[in-house]
Amino acid sequence: MNNRIALGLSILILVLAALSCNLPWEEEPTPVGVTDTEVIEPPTETQTESPTETETATVTSTATEEPVPGLPVFSSSIIRHVEMFTPFKGWAVTQDGDYLLLTLDGGDTWLDATPSGLHPLPSGLTTYSLQPFFLDESTAWFTPNNTGAGILYHTQDGGVNWTTTALPFDNARYFFLYLNDGYALVSLGAGAGSHYVALYRTVDGGGSWVEIFSHEPGESKSLPESGSKSGITFLDMNNGWVGGTIPMTDYFYLYMTTDGGATWAQETDISLPAPYSGSFLEVWQPFFTNMSVGYLPVRAMASDSTMHLLIYRSSDSGQTWNFQSAVQDGGAVDFYSIDGGWVAVGTDLLQTVDGGTTWMPAAGSGIPAGESILEVDFVDGQHGWVIATPDESTLIPLKLYRTIDGGANWSQLLP
16 A cells, blocks of 8 residues: 655655755645534435446456445546555545545446545646545545645545535645544645654544644754655554655654654664665655554665665564565555565565565466556455556556456456
8 A cells, every 4th residue: 555656766866855845745834723514415416327347357356336326437547546445445546636436346447436526626726636544445534735725525435425624734644543533744844854744633533633743943843854754654542653764874764652743752773784784765654454563664775776675564563673674676565464465576566475574476467567566455365456557657558457366367457
């Protein structure tokens, strides 16, 4: 469920240089204040079209779900991000970042779950750049990137109904633990190697927010202003992490809170194996497969432009992180259980069954040779999806593949 980041030291240099400019999700926050919540009703038109089997490969779907009443079939799906929660149910975001999609049949059919009223786009806006947070197959939150005050959209029924709430901030990345409890990491601006943020918490599903942490001009905070911050992860309402990168070699930019985000401390006990010493490190957000076991991907870029994806594992709820392995040119990575996972390496897929200690090539068929794998997402040992493209420079076309036999065979679902 992790995004693939382009390879190479040259790209890192561009990313670090970008710290002096505004990041895509950065705007000035709007004044604090929450207004009443509005309920968006589903379209009144009756949808009579049902999902149909479209794949012609040997792998077939066994889905029997019917479309959600009120959600029309989205006929021109070009998907850039997918998050599945069961072998049949999951979400996707289109390549243009403007539509949320829902599937009930494993990806054969995609339904338009975008709130009514968002389309057509307002004059002067080219994209909403949607970055939703999906809690499960029915629950999601997002804030569209547009001018003016931030609006939080929230659904609990797979996009049939949405509520909207005016926010005391804009340009946030969300992380929800439960239906009611969540956090928002808000960008306050960037410049001269710094990235200023604020952290808000909700205990009513996003209806109201309380500021927990914020950078202030001229004040030094426990979560430093320096460095680019990639997002937030929380294991519970007290313990959370912020990862990122800073233009220093061998620097693990990972900060942890144990008091719900009020104060932060750098993780200083993570060891870097000798072969990767002298590398610029980009720390991705940790993710957990249960309340004890978690994984921390770290991209190490050496001075000769070689890149390795370092895999760290925690078995004590993120208190310590132990090096497992390094995957040369590793990109998107996903663990579906405490020991089982996949990583994309250019045009190849590697699989682990021992928690990332060793990786084995997946001898699957159905994905044409030479197609670069951009995303990988498995819900169990058998059911998985990848997004791939034959042209990484243009991302045209984007293709969606599915396996129902643990990667032995893949069938193309889109386009």
